Amino acid sequence: MRSPKDFFAPLALGAPAPVREIPVTPSRMIHFFDPGNEKMAAKVPDIAKKVDVLLGNLEDAVRADRKEAARAGLVAIAKANDFGKTQLWTRVNSLDSPWVLDDLVTLVTEIGDKLDVIMVPKVEGAQDIHYVDRLLAQLEARAGLTKPLLVHAILETASGVANVEEIAGASPRMQGISLGPADLAASRRMKTTRVGGGHPGYLVRTDPTGEDLTEGRTTYQQDLWHYTVARMVDACAMHGILPYYGPFGDIRDVVACEDQFRNAFLLGCVGAWSLHPVQIDIAKKVFSPAPSDVAWARKVIAEMGDGTGAVMIDGKMQDDASVKQCRVVAELADALAADDPELAAAYDAATKEALG
Ligand SMILES: CC(=O)SCCNC(=O)CCNC(=O)[C@H](O)C(C)(C)COP(=O)(O)OP(=O)(O)OC[C@H]1O[C@@H](n2cnc3c(N)ncnc32)[C@H](O)[C@@H]1OP(=O)(O)O
Ligand SMILES: O=CC(=O)O
Numbered sequence: 001m002r003s004p005k006d007f008f009a010p011l012a013l014g015a016p017a018p019v020r021e022i023p024v025t026p027s028r029m030i031h032f033f034d035p036g037n038e039k040m041a042a043k044v045p046d047i048a049k050k051v052d053v054l055l056g057n058l059e060d061a062v063r064a065d066r067k068e069a070a071r072a073g074l075v076a077i078a079k080a081n082d083f084g085k086t087q088l089w090t091r092v093n094s095l096d097s098p099w100v101l102d103d104l105v106t107l108v109t110e111i112g113d114k115l116d117v118i119m120v121p122k123v124e125g126a127q128d129i130h131y132v133d134r135l136l137a138q139l140e141a142r143a144g145l146t147k148p149l150l151v152h153a154i155l156e157t158a159s160g161v162a163n164v165e166e167i168a169g170a171s172p173r174m175q176g177i178s179l180g181p182a183d184l185a186a187s188r189r190m191k192t193t194r195v196g197g198g199h200p201g202y203l204v205r206t207d208p209t210g211e212d213l214t215e216g217r218t219t220y221q222q223d224l225w226h227y228t229v230a231r232m233v234d235a236c237a238m239h240g241i242l243p244y245y246g247p248f249g250d251i252r253d254v255v256a257c258e259d260q261f262r263n264a265f266l267l268g269c270v271g272a273w274s275l276h277p278v279q280i281d282i283a284k285k286v287f288s289p290a291p292s293d294v295a296w297a298r299k300v301i302a303e304m305g306d307g308t309g310a311v312m313i314d315g316k317m318q319d320d321a322s323v324k325q326c327r328v329v330a331e332l333a334d335a336l337a338a339d340d341p342e343l344a345a346a347y348d349a350a351t352k353e354a355l356g
């Protein structure tokens, strides 16, 4: 076990000092693109203006014979563009693949100064993060980087879920964790064939009302991902890192996508992946608190004074615990509004109306 006092020492001579706090910048949507796909790559400069995070994907969804093209494409795109406040992330190939070593060596030494976060798929336990942590330090030292790269793990194996707390706390580089429902379903041997979302067969049914067991019994579809998202959120909150919902593969079903994203938002996630341009606005809408919620949160904060005691507002009891929830919503709204005048105006208008 590593001594806690060494936790913030660089893991290689000449590597930058690890961060002590994870930077909390907007990351409502992590937009995936294949850097080796010319059509997608051509859209990237425009898409960059609309998203919080752009992610050059090298792993699943990139054909084996296009892995090198994807890696080279990402290097070229990063060198040719300045994405301003939009973060640039990558998802490297899995640690058991023949490509990951070249992914890390090439990306860190060629464009390490342009990358913010490296997403690592199929993480099984802290040992995977430790491997990446040391290798990144060696490569950062070789590249002369002054800012450490952060690491994001995908929660998509049964052992990853069993070890999620130790993964979240495995390195000061840990920025966050995303749920990967597709690989996780396969790893768990679930009997689904989808990329995220619900399943009509996963349901509860009301009790029978008479002799006929088929009559008058309402069914309610349940959320297959509730347990895992909640566990992931707790592990992330415990270690001061950020939780995300991952992919929603039914691109056409924008309604269910919004529902899945909102469930994750309400449970504590800060963002989700957008696989297609149509999912960008869904994530933006869902992961930006609604103006009416922001107005309510600001009203409670204003009326609670120093935040202690109990008051009644519109027939509802408020105390220290509810004002803390309101601060979470209001602080997120302020952070998002700082870079988005339209959102800022919507929040201010709703607040004005609520406060009278
Ligand atoms: C389980 C997991 O690992 S999930 C993560 C891995 N998966 C991914 O990264 C998938 C990324 N997305 C995609 O590959 C594609 O969006 C697909 C395959 C789902 C759909 O692609 P298409 O069938 O081309 O969709 P569609 O025809 O609606 O695309 C419209 C345009 O948007 C472009 N486009 C589609 N997705 C993206 C994207 N993610 N980023 C940028 N541009 C995109 C298309 O190239 C197309 O361009 P064109 O108008 O110049 O022809
Ligand atoms: O990588 C994501 C997944 O769902 O698998």
Ligand SMILES: [Mg+2]
Residues within 6 Å of the ligand: 060, 121, 154, 156, 180, 182, 183
């Ligand atoms: Mg996966």
